[in-house]
Amino acid sequence: GAVVSQHPSRVICKSGTSVKIECRSLDFQATTMFWYRQFPKQSLMLMATSNEGSKATYEQGVEKDKFLINHASLTLSTLTVTSAHPEDSSFYICSATQGDSLNTEAFFGQGTRLTVV
Amino acid sequence: QKEVEQDPGPLSVPEGAIVSLNCTYSNSAFQYFMWYRQYSRKGPELLMYTYSSGNKEDGRFTAQVDKSSKYISLFIRDSQPSDSATYLCAMTTYNTDKLIFGTGTRLQVFP
Numbered sequence: 001g002a003v004v005s006q007h008p009s010r011v012i013c014k015s016g017t018s019v020k021i022e023c024r025s026l027d028f029q030a031t032t033m034f035w036y037r038q039f040p041k042q043s044l045m046l047m048a049t050s051n052e053g054s055k056a057t058y059e060q061g062v063e064k065d066k067f068l069i070n071h072a073s074l075t076l077s078t079l080t081v082t083s084a085h086p087e088d089s090s091f092y093i094c095s096a097t098q099g100d101s102l103n104t105e106a107f108f109g110q111g112t113r114l115t116v117v
Numbered sequence: 118q119k120e121v122e123q124d125p126g127p128l129s130v131p132e133g134a135i136v137s138l139n140c141t142y143s144n145s146a147f148q149y150f151m152w153y154r155q156y157s158r159k160g161p162e163l164l165m166y167t168y169s170s171g172n173k174e175d176g177r178f179t180a181q182v183d184k185s186s187k188y189i190s191l192f193i194r195d196s197q198p199s200d201s202a203t204y205l206c207a208m209t210t211y212n213t214d215k216l217i218f219g220t221g222t223r224l225q226v227f228p
Contacts, residue, residue, distance in 0.1 A: 006160065032214055041125065043205065043218040044161070093160050097214050106216060108153075108160035 002028045004096050006109025013084055013116055021079045021112045023094030029074035030096035034106070035067075038091040050077055084116040120144050123206055123219030132228050136193040140206035140219045143187065147208040147217075150182055152191045155203045155221065164204075165191065196226045 003026040013019050023033060032051050036044040048064075050056040050071035058064045066088075068080040077096075081088055091113050095106040123140045130136055138152075149168045153161035165180040167173045173180045181190040189208075193200055203221040 004160075034215070041220075041223075043123075043220040044216075046215060049215065091158070095160075095216075105163060105166060106151075106214065108162070111158065111160045113158065 002026075002096075002098065002105075002107045004030075004094065004107045004109045006094055006112055008112060009110055010113045011115070013114070015085055015116055016083055018080055018082045019084055019114060021081075021092055021094075021114075023077045023079070023096065023109050025075045025096045025098070025107070028096075028098040030077070030098055031074065032097045033071055033077040034095045034097075035069060035077075035079050036093045036095065038093060038111075044093060047079075081114065084114070086116045089114055089116045118143055120217050121206065121208060121219045124222055125220050127223040127225055129225045129227065130196055132196060132198060132226055134196050134226070136196050136200070136224060136226075138191040138193075138204050138206075138222050138224070140189050140208075141187055142189075142208060142217075144210070144217075145184075145187065146210040147187075148211045149209045150180070150189050151207045151216070152178075152180055153205040153207060153218075154200075155205060157202075161205055193224075196224075198226050198228055201225045 005024045007022045035047045047062045048056045048058045056069035071077040093111040094109045121142045152165045155161040170184045177194045179192040203223045205221040206219040207216040
């Protein structure tokens with residue numbers, strides 16, 4: 001299957017700093033990328049949907065100024081957690097779909113464990 | 118009420134057992150159903166993808182969908198310790214790629 005690479009896999013940062021997470025589709029063009037957040041023993045919660053070249057669509061309750069998403073190319077999307085605080089510590093996962101048809105398979109990155117101290 | 122309900126477990130079974138994992142949903146607009154396996158600290162991996170009522174088989178895995186009851190299942194035959202993971206159901210409607218996930222069921226298969 002298609003491969004989505006997410007980097008870094010783990011990051012520890014100080015409170016107040018910003019952290020950038022990258023999500024790359026390695027062998028296909030990802031027309032749509034999704035960013036999820038997962039708390040321990042809970043399901044993935046969709047944060048935002050991004051299409052290449054356009055602004056991301058954020059889910060209700062997700063602060064777009066805090067979680068900056070850039071989808072500048074068909075193979076790369078980035079999530080920047082700005083002015084991170086301990087409550088932002090979580091597991092962040094991206095997924096990507098290819099093609100123009102809806103309901104195509106979603107391929108997931110390996111996830112990024114963010115710890116804000 | 119959550120759109121997708123899934124028993125979080127944990128579910129502990131001996132090696133070789135048949136495992137049954139289930140999800141119920143409330144939105145009749147869901148048309149596409151998926152099962153993902155997630156190992157600890159890793160991203161989810163797609164196991165099964167189906168869009169019609171009935172059974173779909175792939176190796177030791179069988180996905181079952183009953184749209185009339187809004188109920189989906191994943192069966193694992195001859196379970197192995199390597200199957201120990203969290204299994205998430207996910208579903209979406211016809212006109213979007215946005216996945217709605219269950220909370221995941223943690224499965225442990227002991228030798």
